[in-house]
Amino acid sequence: MPTLEGGLRIDTxxxxxxxxxxxxxxxxxxxxTHDLASRMGALLxxxxxxxxxxxxxxxxxxxxxxxxxxxxxxxxxxAIHIADSGPGPIWINRDEVFPWYSALNQARLAxxxxxxxxxxxxxxxxxxxxxxxSAFMRSKxxxxxxxxxxxxxxxxxxxxxxxx
Amino acid sequence: xxxxxxxxxxxxxxxxxxxxxxxVNDDPVNLMGYVTLVLTKVFGYDEKKASILMIQVHRQxxxxxxxxxxxxxxxxxxxxxxxxxxxxxxxxx
Numbered sequence: 001m002p003t004l005e006g007g008l009r010i011d012t013x014x015x016x017x018x019x020x021x022x023x024x025x026x027x028x029x030x031x032x033t034h035d036l037a038s039r040m041g042a043l044l045x046x047x048x049x050x051x052x053x054x055x056x057x058x059x060x061x062x063x064x065x066x067x068x069x070x071x072x073x074x075x076x077x078x079a080i081h082i083a084d085s086g087p088g089p090i091w092i093n094r095d096e097v098f099p100w101y102s103a104l105n106q107a108r109l110a111x112x113x114x115x116x117x118x119x120x121x122x123x124x125x126x127x128x129x130x131x132x133x134s135a136f137m138r139s140k141x142x143x144x145x146x147x148x149x150x151x152x153x154x155x156x157x158x159x160x161x162x163x164x
Numbered sequence: 165x166x167x168x169x170x171x172x173x174x175x176x177x178x179x180x181x182x183x184x185x186x187x188v189n190d191d192p193v194n195l196m197g198y199v200t201l202v203l204t205k206v207f208g209y210d211e212k213k214a215s216i217l218m219i220q221v222h223r224q225x226x227x228x229x230x231x232x233x234x235x236x237x238x239x240x241x242x243x244x245x246x247x248x249x250x251x252x253x254x255x256x257x
Contacts (some may be wrong), residue, residue, distance in 0.1 A: 040245040043189075048253040049238075064246055101198070103246050108193045119192045128207055143195070150197045 037062035
């Protein structure tokens with residue numbers, strides 16, 4: 001739900017909802033795939049200096065991605081603590097929106113790397129593998145939050161106009 | 165003065181640096197609105213130009229979003245990869 005301050009509020013209804021939010025960090029840190037920074041580094045050819053990129057730039061990227069996940073993870077744990085693991089809200093303020101978007105994106109990129117869902121219009125869940133289905137639903141949930149962030153929080157002039 | 169002197173000649177050769185392209189590639193995860201937002205944020209492009217480049221990424225699979233000197237191109241690639249866009253660096257032809 002958009003807030004008057006130009007942020008977003010997510011209301012959880014029970015402990016399971018907190019578990020889904022916690023899964024953002026778990027999915028993003030999926031150990032079965034190469035980490036995102038390494039995958040980014042691998043995009044550069046030898047001619048473009050790929051070896052140096054791996055040595056000098058990838059560690060910085062990795063640290064940046066890690067910091068964003070840590071910030072979001074801490075915000076979620078803090079909200080769970082305040083709600084005493086029961087129903088409760090979590091706020092995404094405008095000044096925290098990029099780490100949140102990044103964490104959700106890291107989770108979706110990791111799920112895509114592992115399950116290869118492909119473009120939204122061609123997604124198929126053939127085989128009814130429950131693990132894959134669950135991953136797909138999480139990816140859709142993360143994407144829905146990202147759309148809300150893009151529509152209501154990110155970018156200029158998203159905060160309600162104040163009366164003069 | 166000795167019988168043999170050494171003549172040292174220096175020759176300066178100046179060549180223009182080859183420009184480098186910053187290329188954003190399509191992927192099934194990054195949302196179109198986000199790609200546009202990142203291009204405005206990193207390059208300072210207006211929304212119209214950023215949207216045109218984003219559509220190129222979406223429809224053609226890739227778009228050259230900036231061309232210029234190598235050092236600056238590397239900086240932009242790092243910025244775009246930091247925003248998780250699938251970005252590469254290539255010599256301009």
